[in-house]
Amino acid sequence: MSDIKKYIEENKDRFLNELFDLIRIPSISSISDHKEDMVRAAEYWKKTILAAGADYAEVSPTKGNPIVYGEKIIDPSLPTVIVYAHYDVMPVDPLDLWKQDDPFEPVIKDGKIWARGADDDKGQGFMHAKAFEYLVKTNQLKCNVKFMIEGEEEIGSPNMGEWCEQNKDRLKGDVILVSDTGMIAADVPSITVGLRGLTYLQVEVTGPNRDLHSGLFGGAVANPINILSNMISSLIDENGRITVPGFYDDVLESSAEEREALNKAPFSEDDYKKAINVEALHGEAGYTTIERTGIRP
Amino acid sequence: MSDIKKYIEENKDRFLNELFDLIRIPSISSISDHKEDMVRAAEYWKKTILAAGADYAEVSPTKGNPIVYGEKIIDPSLPTVIVYAHYDVMPVDPLDLWKQDDPFEPVIKDGKIWARGADDDKGQGFMHAKAFEYLVKTNQLKCNVKFMIEGEEEIGSPNMGEWCEQNKDRLKGDVILVSDTGMIAADVPSITVGLRGLTYLQVEVTGPNRDLHSGLFGGAVANPINILSNMISSLIDENGRITVPGFYDDVLESSAEEREALNKAPFSEDDYKKAINVEALHGEAGYTTIERTGIRP
Numbered sequence: 371m372s373d374i375k376k377y378i379e380e381n382k383d384r385f386l387n388e389l390f391d392l393i394r395i396p397s398i399s400s401i402s403d404h405k406e407d408m409v410r411a412a413e414y415w416k417k418t419i420l421a422a423g424a425d426y427a428e429v430s431p432t433k434g435n436p437i438v439y440g441e442k443i444i445d446p447s448l449p450t451v452i453v454y455a456h457y458d459v460m461p462v463d464p465l466d467l468w469k470q471d472d473p474f475e476p477v478i479k480d481g482k483i484w485a486r487g488a489d490d491d492k493g494q495g496f497m498h499a500k501a502f503e504y505l506v507k508t509n510q511l512k513c514n515v516k517f518m519i520e521g522e523e524e525i526g527s528p529n530m531g532e533w534c535e536q537n538k539d540r541l542k543g544d545v546i547l548v549s550d551t552g553m554i555a556a557d558v559p560s561i562t563v564g565l566r567g568l569t570y571l572q573v574e575v576t577g578p579n580r581d582l583h584s585g586l587f588g589g590a591v592a593n594p595i596n597i598l599s600n601m602i603s604s605l606i607d608e609n610g611r612i613t614v615p616g617f618y619d620d621v622l623e624s625s626a627e628e629r630e631a632l633n634k635a636p637f638s639e640d641d642y643k644k645a646i647n648v649e650a651l652h653g654e655a656g657y658t659t660i661e662r663t664g665i666r667p
Numbered sequence: 668m669s670d671i672k673k674y675i676e677e678n679k680d681r682f683l684n685e686l687f688d689l690i691r692i693p694s695i696s697s698i699s700d701h702k703e704d705m706v707r708a709a710e711y712w713k714k715t716i717l718a719a720g721a722d723y724a725e726v727s728p729t730k731g732n733p734i735v736y737g738e739k740i741i742d743p744s745l746p747t748v749i750v751y752a753h754y755d756v757m758p759v760d761p762l763d764l765w766k767q768d769d770p771f772e773p774v775i776k777d778g779k780i781w782a783r784g785a786d787d788d789k790g791q792g793f794m795h796a797k798a799f800e801y802l803v804k805t806n807q808l809k810c811n812v813k814f815m816i817e818g819e820e821e822i823g824s825p826n827m828g829e830w831c832e833q834n835k836d837r838l839k840g841d842v843i844l845v846s847d848t849g850m851i852a853a854d855v856p857s858i859t860v861g862l863r864g865l866t867y868l869q870v871e872v873t874g875p876n877r878d879l880h881s882g883l884f885g886g887a888v889a890n891p892i893n894i895l896s897n898m899i900s901s902l903i904d905e906n907g908r909i910t911v912p913g914f915y916d917d918v919l920e921s922s923a924e925e926r927e928a929l930n931k932a933p934f935s936e937d938d939y940k941k942a943i944n945v946e947a948l949h950g951e952a953g954y955t956t957i958e959r960t961g962i963r964p
Contacts, residue, residue, distance in 0.1 A: 552883055566882060579944035585863060586849055589907075590959040592949035596903070602893060603900035610886075647876035652889035662887040 377504050386483075388418065389496045390476045392457070393485045399435060399458035399525045408435040408521050411457040415495075415519045416440065422499050423506030424517065430537070432529035435521030439537065442506065443514045450514040450543035453502070455495025456523035456550060459487035494549035495519060516543055523550065554635055566667060573601065610654035612667065624665045632665065633658055674801050683780075685715065686793045687773045689754070690782045696732060696755035696822045705732040705818050708754040712792075712816045713737065719796050720803030721814070727834070729826035732818030736834065739803065740811045747811040747840035750799070752792025753820035753847060756784035791846035792816060813840055820847065851932055863964065870898065907951035909964065921962045929962065930955055 378385070397411035398404045412429045419427040419440035427440030435458065443450075462473040469484070470477045476485040483493065505511040518541065520530050534541060551562035577594040578587075607613050624632070637660050643651065653662040675682070694708035695701045709726045716724045716737035724737030732755065740747075759770040766781070767774045773782040780790065802808040815838065817827050831838060848859035874891040875884075904910050921929070934957050940948065950959040 590956045599896040599899035602896035653887045659887045
């Protein structure tokens, strides 16, 4: 058995108990009643990072929920990896859709942990913390490691920008390892190397000052729902390309080599369709599904 | 003073009191609790038609609310006018938007009657009944008159077709005078000579079997709201013409003379826009507003 598998085997129960204690803290960022739980979760993360072998860790305040910062600098001339995770979770309503009494009390079934936050993002963050612990304890750490664990990811990280600005110096690093991404499949270890951003806007279309009788006004006065449908519909052309002028100006085109490598990932379009129960996929012409969700806006 | 104006003046209070008694019956066809009110309103109409001078009137049952039929045949060789009206009204909710305590208790303000059904369609129907009364009482009636007053107009007249089929013979006539139409303006007496029909259908677009994360699935899986927007948007082209194949096959084109006559109606596009508070009108290219709402689908 390899060294790391042995370490996992020997420490499995402790790992699980520690993760479960983190999961048990109902750190729901969108509900203000959980303000104290946010601090408790942050403090728990500080303790976890220090116990794993960090030289330093702190719970750093922001205008909202605190950000946990920690580091182990073994040699300033070596590369530095920054681990990002978040300790906040989504609300648990509606409770009756859960197949367990308490979403914050982990249940193990078929080798999987069921609980709010188990996979977004306490579990993944913990995986990185414990990998760090293993490397430190076995003297195999070959780079500097910094942790940045925020508590507002589920509400759009409103205070993270300012905090990063204020902590620019100590956030210097070579690689950011984001623990909050997906895997191609449960049996395919994956590292996501790019993420897409999000733009959203709210458009309000107003029409006449009252309900109009279609028999009297139909055909002569625009109905806001038609105008809105036209607006939505005209955003994407028949090839699935966005029609907003200038939209593609800053969109990087991946090289043929990158696209080839991307399409080598073990991805099954049939499984994908089956999983979400759709008969056909739909997107920008000239790109595969994995490209449409990976390198195209 | 002309004969008819004198008649109106002398009978005004009685006319109003009789109309008010009809209005006071809350004949809401869409609410089953008002079943008895429907019969009361139908009986009231029967009485009104008989009192106005009809030879015969009856409350004729249907599978739903009854239809009032009445007639005065002065000479079978003369033309016959059929008067259509409906005695049912829309619901009155939300009550707090009314500027009076009881929507079924008429209030006269600035020479207008405010009440549910005052203008749709008890008032207009009554106008025809009282015009008939005047012609009968003053021996000026020059045609046969038949009345057909239904009680399901506000719920789509589900039983009127069958009733008309069963009463085809006694519904024979030369002209149908529909009391349930609009006027070009309050001071412009108008007779509507054509009506447009209505087609509606419900389309349900279903997508994946769960909410999909836009970051993971966006761009590869169709969003039902986009598909629905495309469907709605594609129904009308950039010239405001309906794109459904065959749609215009049965649409009659009005002649140049008819269009010229139509556009002579005293209609102000500015007043129209001001009344509904829109800055621009919108419709099929090549037609005026009065044509778009009058002779175009």
